[in-house]
Amino acid sequence: MDLHGVREIVRPRSVEALPAWQPGDVMLGGGTYLFSEPQPAARRLIDLAALGLSPARREPAGLRIAATCRLAELASLEVASPAMSLFAPAVHCLWGSFKVHNVATVGGNLCLALPAGPMSALMVALDGLLCLRGPGGALRDLPARDFIVDFLTTRLHPGEMLESILVPNAALARQGVLRQASLTRYGRSAALLIGTIGDGGFSLTITAASKRPLRLDFGTLPSAEQVRHAAADALSPDILHDDIHGAPAWKRDRAIALAGEIAEALRT
Ligand SMILES: Cc1cc2nc3c(=O)[nH]c(=O)nc-3n(C[C@H](O)[C@H](O)[C@H](O)COP(=O)(O)OP(=O)(O)OC[C@H]3O[C@@H](n4cnc5c(N)ncnc54)[C@H](O)[C@@H]3O)c2cc1C
Structure with missing residues (x-):
């Protein structure tokens, strides 16, 4: 959609050429979110693609x-x-x-x-x-x-x-497993978890079901049951995300189940 408040688009060719910050400035990445809804406070877009970063x-x-x-x-x-x-x-x-x-x-x-x-x-x-x-x-x-x-x-x-x-x-040297669940086949993630294993043990990252990413670290790979318990403890009611992509309790159940699946997948 058009962003009616925007008066200027700046395209800096290097990070040194970034303009001095002023109220109403908005960093423009790909714009897939920014141009998807009104941005009443936006006055100037700083187009980061112009930086030409590798x-x-x-x-x-x-x-x-x-x-x-x-x-x-x-x-x-x-x-x-x-x-x-x-x-x-x-x-x-x-x-x-x-x-x-x-x-x-x-x-x-x-x-x-x-x-x-x-x-x-x-x-x-x-x-x-x-x-x-x-x-x-x-x-x-x-x-x-x-x-x-x-x-x-x-x-x-x-x-x-x-x-x-x-x-x-x-981290690049670690083995990883990703699991995701959505309410509908092409729906937004309701639970998105990644487990990795390598030097330093096993780590589980829980997202989508929670308002912010949660990271759980274990010295060694626990059993699937232990991982499910740890995920259940971490997903307390206050951290659960509530939106149209699934009820919080359902997202929590899916995240706990996926946590166990990840532990099993990394064991084999
Ligand atoms: C069909 C569709 C499906 C989508 N599904 C998902 C989904 O499953 N999960 C999801 O998370 N999102 C989803 N989105 C939302 C959005 O498109 C994505 O989050 C996308 O990755 C945003 O990236 P962008 O570069 O387009 O960001 P922009 O729209 O350019 O910017 C997003 C925000 O980040 C700021 N920003 C951008 N780059 C920087 C930077 N380098 N430094 C500081 N601030 C910056 C912007 O100012 C803005 O506030 C979806 C969008 C569409 C259209």
């Missing part, structure tokens, strides 16, 4: 993924690491057509902070380290698991931009 590159510490990496680009990355098997399935947990996957960005999905954000699930599961750029250019790192604090709420400061996410080598 979608992903290997670094000594791991895989650096630009916030502007499109979901389709992420799904087709060719990196020889066990955890890469999670990338395409995570993208396809967002039930959009190729038109959405070709424009929606990893950063936009994280910053929107919907409970069913598959990039949030993936980056929390893989110990993603977010690189955030403040309006004055100052950089700070924040673990993905600490980024989303509530429904549609992140730890981004005003004017701060998510620039990239580093997935460390140790």
Whole structure:
């Protein structure tokens, strides 16, 4: 839809060319959310695609993924690491057509902070380290698991931009299993869980059923029953997300069942 309050679109060619922050500024990723509903406070869009960041590159510490990496680009990355098997399935947990996957960005999905954000699930599961750029250019790192604090709420400061996410080598080396449940065949995720196992033990990330991602860590792989119990304890009534994509109690049941399935899948 048209965003009637927008007076200007800025297309910075580099991070150094980002404009000074002013009220009404809105970071534009792929725009698949921004252009889907009125944005009455928006006056100026800062089009991050113009930055021309490389979608992903290997670094000594791991895989650096630009916030502007499109979901389709992420799904087709060719990196020889066990955890890469999670990338395409995570993208396809967002039930959009190729038109959405070709424009929606990893950063936009994280910053929107919907409970069913598959990039949030993936980056929390893989110990993603977010690189955030403040309006004055100052950089700070924040673990993905600490980024989303509530429904549609992140730890981004005003004017701060998510620039990239580093997935460390140790996380890339982990085996992973993803499970997702929706109320309807092509419905938004009601429960989206990722389990990983490797050095450091077993980790379970629970999203969609909860308002924010939950991460449970175990020294070794517990039994399916123990994992189900841990998930049930974590999914307390206050953390359950209530929307049209499923009743909170049903989402909780699905998440607990999927947690057990993940433990069983990783045992075999
Ligand atoms: C058919 C369809 C299905 C969808 N299904 C899902 C789903 O299952 N799960 C889900 O989570 N979402 C879903 N969405 C919502 C949305 O499209 C996705 O979350 C998408 O990933 C958002 O990415 P984007 O790049 O288009 O973000 P945009 O619309 O560009 O931006 C989203 C928000 O993030 C901010 N932002 C974007 N990039 C940055 C950045 N680098 N730094 C700081 N702030 C930034 C924007 O200002 C805005 O507030 C769906 C949308 C459609 C149309």
